[in-house]
Amino acid sequence: MLKAPPLSVYVHMPWCVRKCPYCDFNSHTAPTSIPAEKYIQALIADLEHDLPLVWGRPIGSIYFGGGTPSLFPASHFATLLSAMRARLDLRPDVEITLEANPGALEHDSFTAYAHAGINRVSLGVQSFSGERLMGLGRIHGSDDIDRALQSLSAAGIANFNLDLMYALPGQTPAQARHDVKQAINAGPAHISYYQLTIEPNTAFAAKPPVLPADDAAWDMQQAGMDMLAAAGYGQYEISAFAQPGMHSRHNMNYWRYGDFLAIGAGAHGKITLPADGVVRRYAKHRHPQRYMQGAEGGGWLAEKHVVTDAELVFEFFLNQLRLKGGVNIDDFGPRTGLQWTVVEARVQKAIDMGLLAVFQQRVRPTDLGWKFVNDIQQLFLP
Numbered sequence: 001m002l003k004a005p006p007l008s009v010y011v012h013m014p015w016c017v018r019k020c021p022y023c024d025f026n027s028h029t030a031p032t033s034i035p036a037e038k039y040i041q042a043l044i045a046d047l048e049h050d051l052p053l054v055w056g057r058p059i060g061s062i063y064f065g066g067g068t069p070s071l072f073p074a075s076h077f078a079t080l081l082s083a084m085r086a087r088l089d090l091r092p093d094v095e096i097t098l099e100a101n102p103g104a105l106e107h108d109s110f111t112a113y114a115h116a117g118i119n120r121v122s123l124g125v126q127s128f129s130g131e132r133l134m135g136l137g138r139i140h141g142s143d144d145i146d147r148a149l150q151s152l153s154a155a156g157i158a159n160f161n162l163d164l165m166y167a168l169p170g171q172t173p174a175q176a177r178h179d180v181k182q183a184i185n186a187g188p189a190h191i192s193y194y195q196l197t198i199e200p201n202t203a204f205a206a207k208p209p210v211l212p213a214d215d216a217a218w219d220m221q222q223a224g225m226d227m228l229a230a231a232g233y234g235q236y237e238i239s240a241f242a243q244p245g246m247h248s249r250h251n252m253n254y255w256r257y258g259d260f261l262a263i264g265a266g267a268h269g270k271i272t273l274p275a276d277g278v279v280r281r282y283a284k285h286r287h288p289q290r291y292m293q294g295a296e297g298g299g300w301l302a303e304k305h306v307v308t309d310a311e312l313v314f315e316f317f318l319n320q321l322r323l324k325g326g327v328n329i330d331d332f333g334p335r336t337g338l339q340w341t342v343v344e345a346r347v348q349k350a351i352d353m354g355l356l357a358v359f360q361q362r363v364r365p366t367d368l369g370w371k372f373v374n375d376i377q378q379l380f381l382p
Contacts, residue, residue, distance in 0.1 A: 002274045002337030005258040007054060008061040008250050009084070011043060012264030013069040014288050017103070021137045021203035022196060026266030026286050027067045035292065040076045042292045044083045046263040046284065046300045051087060053271050054261055059088050061095040061250035064118075070100035074112035081117040095120055095159075095249040102148040103140025110148075110155035120248075122161040122192075123148055127168060128182040135169040135209065136196075149186050159246065161190035166224060167217035168196055169209035176220035177227065184231045189246035193224050194239035236324050238373065255319045256328070257335045263300075265291035270307075277337060279307040310382035312336040313343055317380040321373055326356075326364030346379045 015030035016023075062084065064077070077098070084090065097120040098113055110121060123145075127133050130141045152160055162183050166176045183191055195217060198204050212220070225235065233241035237255060240248065253260065262269030266286040272279050282304035285291045294300055307315065316336055320327040332340055347363055350356040355369035355376050369376055 001333065002272060002277055002279070003334035004057060004272050004274055005256070005331075005335050006060050006253050007057045008063065008253045008258065008260045009059055009088070010250075010260050010262045010264075010267055010269070011062065011064050011069075011080070012262070012267040012284075013039075013064055013066040013072060014265040014291075015071055016066065016068045016101075017071070017139050018137070019203075022199065024199035024202050025067070028288060030068075030071060034071060035288075036072050036076050038292055039288065040072075040080050042294050042300075043080060043263050045294050046291075047084065047087060047261075049295075049300065050261060050263065050269075053273075054088070054259075056089065057259075059084075059090045059094060059261075061097070061253060062090075063097045063099075063250045065099050067099075068101050069098055070113075074108040074116040074118075077113065077118060078116035097122055097161075097248070097250055099124065100148070101138075101140060102144040103138070110151040110157055114155045114157055119157070120159045120161075121152060121157055122163065123152070123188075124163045125183065126163060126165045127171075128179050129171075129175060132168045132171055132175070132179075136165075137203075159189045161192055161248065162186060162188045163192045163194075165194060165196045166220040167212050169211060171212055171220070173216055173219045173223060177223050180224045180227045184227065184233075190240070190242045190248060191228060191233055192239055193228065193241060195221065238322050252323075255322050256331065257316050257319045272335070279312060279336070281305055281307055308382070309336075309338060309342075312338060314377075314380045314382055317343075318377050321365065321377055324364075324370075326359075326362045329361045329363060343380065350376050350379055 012026065014026055014028050015034055016027045017030055019027055019029055081096070096118050098118045099122045101124045125145055126136055126138060128142055128145060133141060164179060164183050166179070196211065198208055228241045229235070232243055234244065235241050236247055240251065259270055259272050261271065262284065264284060265288045266284060268281070268283045270279065270281050283302050284300045285302045290297060291300060313336065316332060317327065329340060332338065347356060351358070354366060355372060356363050357366050365373060365376060
């Protein structure tokens, strides 16, 4: 029987100082003056409109993503979070994450953001090398990273993530290891360590840079994972490493196939409606100007659809197979409304191939399977 899973809120802040050549997110080059107040009021109105979808459901996490949310002053986050507290059932220990770039803290220190209600930060470092950062088209340098880390420390925000990429243009394995060492020395609670990929419809796709060979990229990945493990960062998801007890609650809710209310330009949401027996996905209008028109322009919603049974199966396994702990069998029925029997044959095929194993109501990738997660996920395609 379909049941409402844990619920998070995602808020999209769509502007950046400059769009990075590898970025395929819904981000827009910021105008000379961001219409911050108008955008915040649009977010509150959008939230008001969506409230009937989530009445009475507690919120475990809020994530401000982008774009570059730290382009907005701390006072605007205080306004928005106050509006959320008045309208939503926020858990007392709700995790509230702000994405920030080291070169885009124009408005406020992290102390100001902490006073506004932010209690977790995800800092887009990507590399500690000035040369590698230039190759990525980033607007910050190593000095900006140092200042951002000092600001985090002064604010007392110990729960922070560093985004770190490897296999960058011109990068050597030794340089990648140095980046990981620098990240560990910064003392974050969480590190996201992932390979640069060339996505369609990006500047890098139109004019691809020369990237390290596959063998070198593999060496960077393995060496980085070994260094993180030695420093006490446990891998709990394909690209996520955390100190004990410091997993990202927001991302864990995604990967466990929870629900997320989405507000903001281009934000994508997923809501389970047990009374209707359906799971619904939806997206808001992508362009900030169209989004800010709100009700006057016919609403914020750009698209919505009911997730089919075949899509539910694929989405469930696509997400939970990213986790080191694997798939929770007991989650399948409540989060899809389907019987486990509809996937037993495909699970058994992966077991027979040596890619999955069953352990205490969990279906986990084996050591071999962890190297071929994409292949396992393809077994559950519609």
